[in-house]
Amino acid sequence: MLKELVVNAAPHETRVALIENGTIVEVFIEREDETSIAGNIYKGxxxxxxxxxxxxxxxxxxxxxxxxxxxxxxxxxxxxxxxxxxxxxxxxxxxxxxxxxxxxxxxxxxxxxxxxxxxxxxxxxxxxxxxxxxxxxxxxxxxxxxxxxxxxxxxxxxxxxxxxxxxxxxxxxxxxxxxxxxxxxxxxxxxxxxxxxxxxxxxxxxxxxxxxxxxxxxxxxxxxxxxxxxxxxxxxxxKDLTVTFRAVRDLLANEADKLIIDSKEEYENVQKFLERLMPDVKLSVELYQGRESVFDAYNIEGDVARALKKKVWLKSGGYIVIEQTEALVAIDVNTGRYVGKHNFDETILKTNLEAVKEIAYQVRLRNIGGIIIIDFIDMKKEQHKDKVMAHMNEAMKKDKSQTNILPLTELGLVQMTRKRIRRNLTRTLCEPCFYCNGDGHLLSGKSICHKIYRDLVSEAGDMMGNRFTVKVHPDIAQLLHGREKHLISSLEKQFSKPIAIYPEPHYHIEEYHIFESLVK
Incomplete structure (x- = not known):
């Protein structure tokens, strides 16, 4: 199996990818901030x-x-x-x-x-x-x-x-x-x-x-x-070694056959490091000088982007969903588009076995740590359950991080722990959505329209004006002028007051304001 270490060394960020037969299996990212201090020694x-x-x-x-x-x-x-x-x-x-x-x-x-x-x-x-x-x-x-x-x-x-x-x-x-x-x-x-x-x-x-x-x-x-x-x-x-030198010390010659690096300065530093630490070992270190990014040249950028998505499709048509919470990670296995060729039990078994391989790969690639709960598709036959667990234990042997896998529960859940030292890939590259504050959900347009309706009913009794103006996100304005127009029409009839809807492009989709005015 051909294993390569690909290093993209930028002034303020270094990325290292371990490639096995052209497929990225691990990625390490280090930036010049306090998130990369593991291993450092301080007087506190x-x-x-x-x-x-x-x-x-x-x-x-x-x-x-x-x-x-x-x-x-x-x-x-x-x-x-x-x-x-x-x-x-x-x-x-x-x-x-x-x-x-x-x-x-x-x-x-x-x-x-x-x-x-x-x-x-x-x-x-x-x-x-x-x-x-x-x-x-x-x-x-x-x-x-x-x-x-x-x-x-x-x-x-x-x-x-x-x-x-x-x-x-x-x-x-x-x-x-x-x-x-x-x-x-x-x-x-x-x-x-x-x-x-x-x-x-x-x-x-x-x-x-x-x-x-x-x-x-x-x-x-x-x-x-x-x-x-x-x-x-x-x-x-x-200060502990940088991610590049840790890769050279821990992975090169033991995990990888070759190192490719795109920085001439770091390339020279690696050569000096090897002469000092491993003078007796001849290792292949190559300076990448291509015009495009080294991660693009090795098709790594797309793999990293896919590793940030919650849904991962399996070759058969099934899929897994990876949900991360504060304390644990939940992984759900689904048959998706896969309908099988023989019988229902075999369809479930094949999906679960395919999911096992993908889960082990994703856990390692994303560096998921802490408590992990896997919800496999429910299996009736004990031999199928045993087969899935055997494959699970075998698949996780490739992972160098310490893991502990508990037996399959009656509910079809597998509980496991994986040693966590540094941030996982999602926490390293992403931050909570400023739009939904990390909730992962927004109120539907219909829910927002009904909320506006309730607020108008609540405030109408205290308002002295003879006209209402509601400023909303353009998508909500379109709904109130179209599919949900009956809400506004019923209020205009109930209070005998016109209601004007104005779109505000800079509004958050859940944001709206109600005003009253006097019209002569």
Missing amino acids: RVQRVLPGMQAAFVDIGFDQAAFIYVDDVLDTACREMYQKFEQDNDSDDTDSGNMQTGSMAGSHTSWKASFNQECSIEDLLTEGQEILVQVAKSSIGTKGPRITTHISLAGRYMVLMPTVDHIGISKRIENETERTRLKDIVLSIRKNKFGYILRTQANGIDENTIAKEIEFLNKNWESILAKSMGAGAPSLVY
Whole structure:
């Protein structure tokens, strides 16, 4: 399978697309604003401690305060307890090389509940206190950035976690002999009690390469600590790699065979980055110099535009609808135009199986995270249900983000979660409609006409004039002069007053104003 990374590097925005056999499967967009701060390390100041929520707000230098939970706070007094929970609840960590960020805050979640019972936020933080934190999740919607004191720094082969004494191996490295070899190497090399997670890329690498990466990550951490000592609060102490360099580090040579980039400056920077980070690996990096945009040349713009639509058609004629709410995403499967060739049960099964493939693709492409509810078409046969679930689990294996899929319910619903660190594609590229304020619906023209009718009836008794004037959107004016003319005629007869309808092109379609006037 041919895999390519296509990078469109503009002065204030960088877009990276992962292409598999000519089809875009993932897209990453980074802009120069506070929405792309995941992985950055800040020296912050505690603004407010919330005992009732066991959390605190921390000022890291943005308009929105960052949010930290008690289990994301590490204090010297609790370090011993923290390490005990790490040992008692030790489990292999998943790979962090999913192009999200260098942050591994999610790997500390297995024992959070137990740790919470022992330490309270009031014992760990006080208002005005300065702390070193890393952004685990950028701000999403109305929520500020999620931060943690469990700092992590990602390299090519491993992730350094200086606040814990723990060695983890990516679950994608399945050979037990190799897992043991890697763990023994790290234990023999490390000179401190820092934690390390060996990533999938570490499979088969030699001891000398591991030693060099450990030294590189340790020096990076030492420089961060040194910078934080002299920094005020709030301030940026360490900026994570840009989306281009993360793509090179995490995807090139492991996920992709070739990198195409349209900026000569970034092309040269990538070459220097490769010489420093991967001098022993020969990778294909190409400078795109075509006249049209590189995303247009690879037909990516249209794919991105389609990924913003709610309805996605399936090849058979069925379709799925993706609805996003504040807390979850609902995906509905429909047969649409597909009527099948044999029987009803087979038609439903084929539509659901086709939907499974498309859902897995869309979730990955759109970077949908959090809680996801999938409403499959109801199936009567148990073997059909089992087949759909088996395909669902298999399809999601291609996704590098951590997912958890629950069994199909009696109502035909599948509940799943997908790790969310950065904004999804819709939230990155879109904003709530200024016309409907994000509702996604407008009052119908007929409803607006009847609303005007009710307001005229309500206000008529208090008006002293002998004539009504109603200013409305042109579409509503057309309705009141045409199909809904009977509403105005009945009011004119009831109140013995003429009613004039005037179109106002600049009005919102739901906007109208009623005036009274005296006519001699």
